[in-house]
Amino acid sequence: MADLKSTFLNVYSVLKKELLEDPAFEWSPDSRDWVERMLDYNVPGGKLNRGLSVIDSYKYLKEGKELTEDEIFLTSALGWCIEWLQAYFLVLDDIMDSSHTRRGQPCWFRLPKVGLIATNDGVLLRNHIPRILKNHFRDKTYYVDLLDLFNEVEFQTASGQMIDLITTLEGEKDLSKYTLSLHRRIVQYKTAYYSFYLPVACALLMAGENLDKHVDVKNILVEMGTYFQVQDDYLDCFGAPETIGKIGTDIEDFKCSWLVVKALEICNEEQKKLLHENYGKADPANVAKVKALYHELNLKGVFAEYESKSYEKLISSIEAHPSKAVQAVLKSFLAKIYKRQK
Numbered sequence: 001m002a003d004l005k006s007t008f009l010n011v012y013s014v015l016k017k018e019l020l021e022d023p024a025f026e027w028s029p030d031s032r033d034w035v036e037r038m039l040d041y042n043v044p045g046g047k048l049n050r051g052l053s054v055i056d057s058y059k060y061l062k063e064g065k066e067l068t069e070d071e072i073f074l075t076s077a078l079g080w081c082i083e084w085l086q087a088y089f090l091v092l093d094d095i096m097d098s099s100h101t102r103r104g105q106p107c108w109f110r111l112p113k114v115g116l117i118a119t120n121d122g123v124l125l126r127n128h129i130p131r132i133l134k135n136h137f138r139d140k141t142y143y144v145d146l147l148d149l150f151n152e153v154e155f156q157t158a159s160g161q162m163i164d165l166i167t168t169l170e171g172e173k174d175l176s177k178y179t180l181s182l183h184r185r186i187v188q189y190k191t192a193y194y195s196f197y198l199p200v201a202c203a204l205l206m207a208g209e210n211l212d213k214h215v216d217v218k219n220i221l222v223e224m225g226t227y228f229q230v231q232d233d234y235l236d237c238f239g240a241p242e243t244i245g246k247i248g249t250d251i252e253d254f255k256c257s258w259l260v261v262k263a264l265e266i267c268n269e270e271q272k273k274l275l276h277e278n279y280g281k282a283d284p285a286n287v288a289k290v291k292a293l294y295h296e297l298n299l300k301g302v303f304a305e306y307e308s309k310s311y312e313k314l315i316s317s318i319e320a321h322p323s324k325a326v327q328a329v330l331k332s333f334l335a336k337i338y339k340r341q342k
Contacts, residue, residue: 008052011076012044018135019128038108038121042087043080045103050086050199051079053333057203060328071206077136078202081129081150085194088125089157091118096165097253101246126154142205149201149211153193160189168254173280175264183261184226192225200329220317220330227310228337233258234303235342237294243342251290254280259299260290266297311338 016039020032055075059067067075093099094107095118101107109118129150137143164186167177197218201211211218236248237259250257263275274293278286311334318330 004052004055005048007072008048008055008076008079009044011073012080015077015080015132016040019131022131024131035124038124041105041111042091042108042121042125043083045105046083046086048079048083049336050195051076051083053199054079054082054202056332057200057329058206060332061203061207061209061325063325074136075203075206077132078146078206079199081132082194082198082202084125084129084132085150085154085157085198088122089161089194091125092122093161095119096161142208145205145211146202149198149205153198153201156189156193157191160186160191160193164190164256167256173254175260175276175279178256178261178264180258180261180265183256183258186256187226187229188222191229192222196221196225196228196333200333203329214326216317216321217326217330220314220321221333223310223314223317224330224333224337227307227314230258230303230306230310231337231340237291238300238303239341251279251287252282259294259303262299262302263294263297266302267293271297307339 016036019039020027020036025031055067055072058071058075062071090102091108094102095109095116099107100110108114108121109116114121130147133143133146133150137146140146163182167182167186200217200221201214204211204214204217233250233255236250236257239248241247250259260275260279264272267275271293274289278289281287314334315331318327318334321327321330
């Protein structure tokens with residue numbers, strides 16, 4: 001894995017060098033330095049799970065055949081396109097949420113000389129993706145399918161972000177809107193398509209597959225993405241900050257979290273009143289009351305039951321798939337997230 005990661009990081013350096021010499025723009029030392037600093041700060045800093053899983057998925061689809069150097073480079077390039085997409089979303093997301101830190105360092109827009117220039121940097125990050133695809137995939141039969149895939153997933157993610165933002169509008173805080181179906185829609189569009197479906201779809205296209213014939217795979221991955229986000233919502237409240245790497249603020253931020261939706265579903269009128277009065281308030285005393293109610297309603301137990309049922313359902317959907325190679329891809333994804341603590 002360490003070897004795969006270092007190979008993957010080497011490809012980042014190659015792609016970055018190409019972008020910093022893109023002939024479509026007349027570069028100056030200042031502009032080149034800015035973009036390089038911006039890329040290094042925002043693109044390679046995460047866990048790189050989404051990018052690396054393109055390579056993993058493609059390996060499973062090749063059923064154990066050794067990948068050629070070219071295949072390793074191309075799967076890595078597609079993996080980096082997903083990491084670029086993620087960086088673009090996060091740079092802009094942090095501005096929208098007025099966040100302070102990301103991946104253990106100040107958000108890009110919080111840096112003294114950056115500020116709202118970060119919005120244009122987000123646009124640049126987005127525009128780097130078709131440049132990378134053009135440089136390396138233009139002669140491939142699946143080139144148009146790749147462009148289509150990235151465009152569609154970006155649209156779905158931005159639309160998911162939109163539902164999330166308009167749901168938590170200041171001055172319109174209304175818990176009665178929060179239902180499992182709303183939670184599911186936000187999660188499906190905002191997270192599941194780009195984090196779970198996109199890496200596998202990239203690998204399928206490279207392996208010569210037609211995505212229209214893999215709607216079942218898309219559905220399973222979207223289910224997995226939903227389960228992943230429910231875990232995230234759970235860890236935001238019950239995970240140890242030193243393990244998950246951040247202090248959860250879903251309660252203060254009035255987020256449409258799985259926990260609050262579940263609480264609203266099972267609580268009595270008095271408990272519902274308590275939730276309405278305390279959810280979405282920044283005061284630690286209000287947050288403590290919500291957490292105490294979560295304990296009272298045994299949401300840890302409710303989550304444990306949800307987790308095991310989701311796992312069983314996913315496993316049976318995966319095992320119903322006719323291709324053993326596709327099953328292996330899906331099972332590897334599930335193994336990475338089942339019962340995770342961070």
